[in-house]
Amino acid sequence: MKIVLATGIAALTFVATALTACIDRPVLSQEQMKAHRTGYPFTFIEQNLSRYDPGSFPVNFSFVSPRDSSFKLEFEPFLASWAALFAGAAVVAWGISRIRRRHAT
Numbered sequence: 001m002k003i004v005l006a007t008g009i010a011a012l013t014f015v016a017t018a019l020t021a022c023i024d025r026p027v028l029s030q031e032q033m034k035a036h037r038t039g040y041p042f043t044f045i046e047q048n049l050s051r052y053d054p055g056s057f058p059v060n061f062s063f064v065s066p067r068d069s070s071f072k073l074e075f076e077p078f079l080a081s082w083a084a085l086f087a088g089a090a091v092v093a094w095g096i097s098r099i100r101r102r103h104a105t
Helices: 002-022 075-104
Strands: 025-027 035-040 045-047 059-061 071-073
Touching: 002 035, 002 075, 025 035
Parallel strands: none
Antiparallel strands: 025 059, 035 045, 045 071
16 A cells, blocks of 8 residues: 555656646846746756747746747756655655544544
């Protein structure tokens, strides 16, 4: 049961980590648009958004389709972000299981 739970948490946090790239991040200048970084809690995707002209700054951007702008995925920060989310989810799952065991007796 514990292995199934850990595998489920690992898969869920992997997807959640990838989805953090969709969170808007501020861009403060045209220079930053050449290397826009997304991902949480550590930025792991760098994307060139210089083809866009927002007109004024600051402006918020999230991950843009790879068909529109090239990107670079950095593996180590992605793995660190996943590990942080996994650790947080594992602690929550452990806490919930402790509470359920107390109430079961």
